[in-house]
Amino acid sequence: MSPGGLGEFEFIERLRRRCDPNGALVRGIGDDCAVARVPAGELLLTSTDLLIEDVHFRTAWIDMHDLGRKSVSVNVSDVAAMGGQPLSLFLALGIPADLSLEDLDRFTEGVLSACRDYGAVLAGGDTCRSPRGLFISVTVEGAVPDGLQVTRDGARPGDLVWVSGTLGDSALALRELLAGRQPPEECLRRHHDPRARVELGRTLAAQRFASAMIDISDGLFSDLGHILDASGCGAVLRRDLLPLSPAFLEFQQHQPEVNDLALTGGEDYELLFTSPPQHAEAVRALATPDLPLTEIGQITVSTDGLRIVDAQGTLRMPTRSGFDHFA
């Protein structure tokens, strides 16, 4: 039995009634498989994410509605990073006996609200009791016009490195939560309710502005490393140009050490992309007050590694080979 005394079938039926009847699907929740039509001429994109209680989240810190939204956003962010449009979401839930039906309802409301934000539908999933902790697995399917998908391996020496939004807010919030302090509200919102940059990703792909793209989940340094590994390139990154939010800047005045979080903190879910210099003005024109786009460096040859420099070009961190980002 599931929480609140609901059986599995009853829970699924509750959920099904709150979804669009089939939505864009040929068949939604309630059969052995969801059945969907991938738009003609488009490729299917799929990504899976795990969110495990006490590893990825603590229920004492995050509201269940936010957790539902975040579970969707972190997953959809992978589709955004390929330049695609999310279509269907699949939710697998291991539900501990002590989760109240009210909390479960708030969670699923959050899931459905984020799906609506991104134009996706909840198309299926699985639920069962979990003997130990809440376990969430989310799989998103999306589509991208064939040939427009933006992978990690297309960066070339000379390309500029861009990032959307601001960096480090989410990591700053986590740092404060772990220390038992109340984080700045704006940073906490970024940590609990990140937004996947779907529209930006689609535009960059459609205009063929991005040569490589990834979403920042592990942190700028680590995720840029993935692009460099896949593309066989190096990069030089201007540390002084990393975009920081007003809340982050204010916090940093008193605790300058948090500046590292913009480089190494995770869960920004901003888009990090490379783009040939001739597109620089056009890329800059895509920025909005809500979503700035910042040029933070340039791709170089692989033998350079990843170098972090300041405005004067002085090396501000060891080369990448000396930096263990698995630690």
Place this chain on the structure above:
Amino acid sequence: MSPGGLGEFEFIERLRRRCDPNGALVRGIGDDCAVARVPAGELLLTSTDLLIEDVHFRTAWIDMHDLGRKSVSVNVSDVAAMGGQPLSLFLALGIPADLSLEDLDRFTEGVLSACRDYGAVLAGGDTCRSPRGLFISVTVEGAVPDGLQVTRDGARPGDLVWVSGTLGDSALALRELLAGRQPPEECLRRHHDPRARVELGRTLAAQRFASAMIDISDGLFSDLGHILDASGCGAVLRRDLLPLSPAFLEFQQHQPEVNDLALTGGEDYELLFTSPPQHAEAVRALATPDLPLTEIGQITVSTDGLRIVDAQGTLRMPTRSGFDHFA
């Protein structure tokens, strides 16, 4: 960090090296999303399953290679039940610290071996440590020619009810394991390494023999109930015709009460389908020595409910409305 001191990236890299390079995919493991092409004129099928330690399996009972295979088969079985061909598999793993690297390797070998059996490729996933127990979430994508998908809602009064293979073996094995006894080997194999009936499902769909289909995961009684609910029908089921394996029959001689397991036990992963009577001979001709097909009843009008009768037509169980299959 993951088991055996492997980091997440290292584990994914190990796994990636053991997969077909991209296989049938445009892009496999190693980018934000897997990228695939759904065959022209085909619909996309997707299903997700959870397997949680101490809910769905006990590591003391099942070998890790079998667990890997079973995780794939139970998921692929949903694609088989729609008449589809599995294409891609996505694996999300929450890995406890005490799982050895050897066990993890055996698990992934099992996953890959089952993928090969079904003609699918491991296309992506997510891994992280689990603070408590092994947590497996599997998502399969498949395809079926548009219009040939077999759903649960197509049964019509007069259709015959068919089932593949034999029933109750898996449930018998579980019963014995729970009682601390050694199950018959054949039943244990069915419990630990069930086979998804992909070829049969595809044939039934391609020939348009099946009007409704489901795989038996919750038990014949419950899963036939899903077809009846979706189709708005009743059924009469001949209890004496349920196909039983030699091992099951031998066991039943000493413990006749296990006969119920063929009706209510779960995890058979056989195909349960309905078919208009004019196809009866053609359906019968699809049976093989390894995979019998048995006619076990007939669809009736919904007011009849689900009636279980013996060879003489005597009611052998309460009508469905009096039977709580959520319990």
